[in-house]
Amino acid sequence: MKRIPTQVTKQRSKELTELFASYQTYDGLVGEEFVVLVTETSFDGKYFVGHNKFYHQILVPLDKSLLGKMVRVKIYETGKYFLKGHVLSLIQEEPLLWQQEPSLQQQDSSQKWKSN
Numbered sequence: 001m002k003r004i005p006t007q008v009t010k011q012r013s014k015e016l017t018e019l020f021a022s023y024q025t026y027d028g029l030v031g032e033e034f035v036v037l038v039t040e041t042s043f044d045g046k047y048f049v050g051h052n053k054f055y056h057q058i059l060v061p062l063d064k065s066l067l068g069k070m071v072r073v074k075i076y077e078t079g080k081y082f083l084k085g086h087v088l089s090l091i092q093e094e095p096l097l098w099q100q101e102p103s104l105q106q107q108d109s110s111q112k113w114k115s116n
Helices: 006-021 102-115
Strands: 033-041 047-051 057-061 070-078 083-090
Touching: 033 057, 033 083, 057 070
Parallel strands: 057 083
Antiparallel strands: 033 047, 033 070, 047 057, 070 083
């Protein structure tokens, strides 16, 4: 295959970079509501990170009671790679199985088998 001249490569790269910078992926989602599972702290430590069923990264306020919970959020701001949401309601009050004490996990699974 013949090598493309450096100037052509640079021009094409510049055009693609400009195209990529020209649009916002999530702008149409402002005002939408999603159910989100809050799983971790953001890289900058200012938010908790959750994901919806489409695996969109949604930033929510840093409130320790939200970690590991399912919440309903309304999107108020978007960026190229993220959505920010206000928490509207808590959907799941009970901690997820992986958040429980190990002894409770064993008890839960043993009870599951006994009931069948």
